[in-house]
Amino acid sequence: MKSNTGGRFTQIGVDRLIRLQWLDQTAMLVLAGSDDTSIKRTLQSVLRDAFRSDNPDVRGSIDKTITILCKVWMKAPSDLETLRINGLKLFERLPQDYHKAVHWGMLTAVYPFWGNVAIQVGRLLKLQGSAAAVQVQRRMRERYGERETVSRRVRYVLRSFVDWRVLAETGAKGIYAIGSPLAVDDLQLIVWLIEASLRARSNGSAPLKELTESPGLFPFRLTPPHAENLLTTSASLDVLRQGLDQDFVVLR
Numbered sequence: 248m249k250s251n252t253g254g255r256f257t258q259i260g261v262d263r264l265i266r267l268q269w270l271d272q273t274a275m276l277v278l279a280g281s282d283d284t285s286i287k288r289t290l291q292s293v294l295r296d297a298f299r300s301d302n303p304d305v306r307g308s309i310d311k312t313i314t315i316l317c318k319v320w321m322k323a324p325s326d327l328e329t330l331r332i333n334g335l336k337l338f339e340r341l342p343q344d345y346h347k348a349v350h351w352g353m354l355t356a357v358y359p360f361w362g363n364v365a366i367q368v369g370r371l372l373k374l375q376g377s378a379a380a381v382q383v384q385r386r387m388r389e390r391y392g393e394r395e396t397v398s399r400r401v402r403y404v405l406r407s408f409v410d411w412r413v414l415a416e417t418g419a420k421g422i423y424a425i426g427s428p429l430a431v432d433d434l435q436l437i438v439w440l441i442e443a444s445l446r447a448r449s450n451g452s453a454p455l456k457e458l459t460e461s462p463g464l465f466p467f468r469l470t471p472p473h474a475e476n477l478l479t480t481s482a483s484l485d486v487l488r489q490g491l492d493q494d495f496v497v498l499r
Contacts, residue, residue, distance in 0.1 A: 352443035369462025
């Protein structure tokens with residue numbers, strides 16, 4: 248299958264609200280060994296109950312939502328297949344609390360737009376303790392172009408963040424505060440999240456400190472791994488020492 252790696256970094260992709268429970272359902276169906284047709288049929292039923300409308304536009308929205316869910320956990324781009332398989336293994340092994348981090352990493356890799364919105368939100372939260380939708384939209388338009396489409400799809404992502412409880416609505420319209428960050432100390436998950444973050448970058452490389460403290464991972468607090476642990480935990484990563492104290496992580 249031909250990879251569409253180049254397009255992934257420039258496309259917006261996420262054009263629907265993506266609820267955490269829908270991703271949970273999709274991952275569980277894939278792990279259960281359900282075939283593609285059965286998975287889509289089940290998701291149709293799940294989402295139909297959520298939308299509760301016979302409006303043709305709503306049915307089209309359901310189909311587009313299912314396309315996103317399946318691209319994350321069932322039909323990921325070919326260059327992300329190993330990441331997807333390892334992500335499913337983590338989902339199966341880790342407690343429910345950690346599933347959010349696994350979904351976050353895979354969504355970021357498949358749809359870098361999601362991760363780029365997260366980066367803008369994380370920067371604003373760190374800078375001023377809150378994030379305004381209009382500020383996030385302006386920054387994303389600077390990156391993706393001055394289109395109303397960009398602003399509208401940023402709203403979908405922000406609504407998803409609220410559904411995931413990584414952001415909380417404040418008393419002021421369009422102003423968000425951070426939810427309760429999840430401490431992540433499982434080494435395999437941390438290394439996998441680092442790889443997922445690199446897969447969302449067109450150059451596939453970054454300083455280790457930048458990756459573990461990325462504003463794009465604002466819902467999580469990662470225990471910084473030692474550089475050598477990356478090499479022993481993942482066959483997909485390599486570490487280069489730059490200067491006296493900076494470790495640079497690259498995709499092999």
